[in-house]
Amino acid sequence: MTNQKNVAIKVAVSNSSLFTRAAKKLRGSVITISKKKPLQNLDNNGGSRINGWVDSMRASSPSHIKSSAHSEDLNSWIVHHPSALDMFEEITNASKGKQIVMFLDYDGTLSPIVDDPDRAFMSDAMRATVRKLARYFPTAIVSGRCRDKVYSFVRLAELYYAGSHGMDIKGPSKGSKHKKKWSELAQQVRTVLKEYPKLRLTQGRKVLEIRPTIKWDKGKALEFLLESLGYANCTNVFPVYIGDDRTDEDAFKVIRERGQGFGILVSKMPKDTNATYSLQEPSEVIKNLGTNWSLYNLCNKDYKEKFVT
Numbered sequence: 001m002t003n004q005k006n007v008a009i010k011v012a013v014s015n016s017s018l019f020t021r022a023a024k025k026l027r028g029s030v031i032t033i034s035k036k037k038p039l040q041n042l043d044n045n046g047g048s049r050i051n052g053w054v055d056s057m058r059a060s061s062p063s064h065i066k067s068s069a070h071s072e073d074l075n076s077w078i079v080h081h082p083s084a085l086d087m088f089e090e091i092t093n094a095s096k097g098k099q100i101v102m103f104l105d106y107d108g109t110l111s112p113i114v115d116d117p118d119r120a121f122m123s124d125a126m127r128a129t130v131r132k133l134a135r136y137f138p139t140a141i142v143s144g145r146c147r148d149k150v151y152s153f154v155r156l157a158e159l160y161y162a163g164s165h166g167m168d169i170k171g172p173s174k175g176s177k178h179k180k181k182w183s184e185l186a187q188q189v190r191t192v193l194k195e196y197p198k199l200r201l202t203q204g205r206k207v208l209e210i211r212p213t214i215k216w217d218k219g220k221a222l223e224f225l226l227e228s229l230g231y232a233n234c235t236n237v238f239p240v241y242i243g244d245d246r247t248d249e250d251a252f253k254v255i256r257e258r259g260q261g262f263g264i265l266v267s268k269m270p271k272d273t274n275a276t277y278s279l280q281e282p283s284e285v286i287k288n289l290g291t292n293w294s295l296y297n298l299c300n301k302d303y304k305e306k307f308v309t
């Protein structure tokens with residue numbers, strides 16, 4: 001392990017199984033999975049590109065989807081995707097004795113959708129809630145934005161960050177507890193990659209980049225993070241993913257297929273989804289995170305003894 005304040009390793013792979021095996025061997029390192037540069041350089045591109053991105057984000061956010069759904073449809077949808085705020089007991093029972101891992105989308109989930117993407121700030125109350133949450137559970141932010149940008153909004157070093165839809169991942173900063181020289185770390189990465197000839201490694205100043213050629217999405221990011229945390233084949237892991245966007249559906253699908261944990265869709269409108277539960281808007285997300293999950297920890301003595309240090 002190294003001092004994460006100074007070092008980033010960018011990892012990208014050519015298929016998911018390759019990726020997860022590589023991830024296992026690199027566990028404990030700072031790992032950044034880098035997609036193509038244009039995605040990472042979103043902030044430096046022209047206004048038209050940003051506007052297009054905002055339009056796309058808005059279009060995919062259910063609160064902006066024009067729908068002819070009647071309240072009858074909404075009621076019927078809610079029956080199938082009940083509010084997570086009302087499901088505390090069910091959630092508690094389902095996750096009893098399991099390690100909960102939290103995955104949170106950013107735009108439209110932790111922050112409101114706004115006209116200017118540079119002003120999609122999360123509230124101090126939401127930040128405090130997420131900080132508290134991360135004390136109880138491993139917590140990751142999974143966003144379509146580049147990682148640095150989403151970090152500049154959230155500003156919590158104790159979280160995992162998966163930017164660019166999960167192509168760019170970084171673990172929490174842990175200070176210099178496990179100091180290792182950069183050259184040793186670089187050598188460790190090279191050694192692991194010798195077994196993965198399809199991965200292409202490039203090196204910059206304290207940055208190692210391993211480029212992917214595969215389709216990558218938030219579902220794969222979720223799998224990668226679970227593997228990195230050591231829960232790849234665990235029967236007692238309970239991932240919870242909260243997101244509002246169609247790109248979050250890949251993560252909801254992975255969770256459903258694993259048969260572990262559940263997804264929560266943030267939406268005011270009925271929508272086809274692989275999520276199990278729903279929340280209407282960011283204000284309900286903060287209520288859910290701040291009340292249900294904190295309460296969960298306080299109420300669940302077994303959980304505290306087993307998982308909370």
Ligand SMILES: [Mg+2]
Pocket residue numbers: 105106107108109243244245
């Ligand atoms: Mg979103």
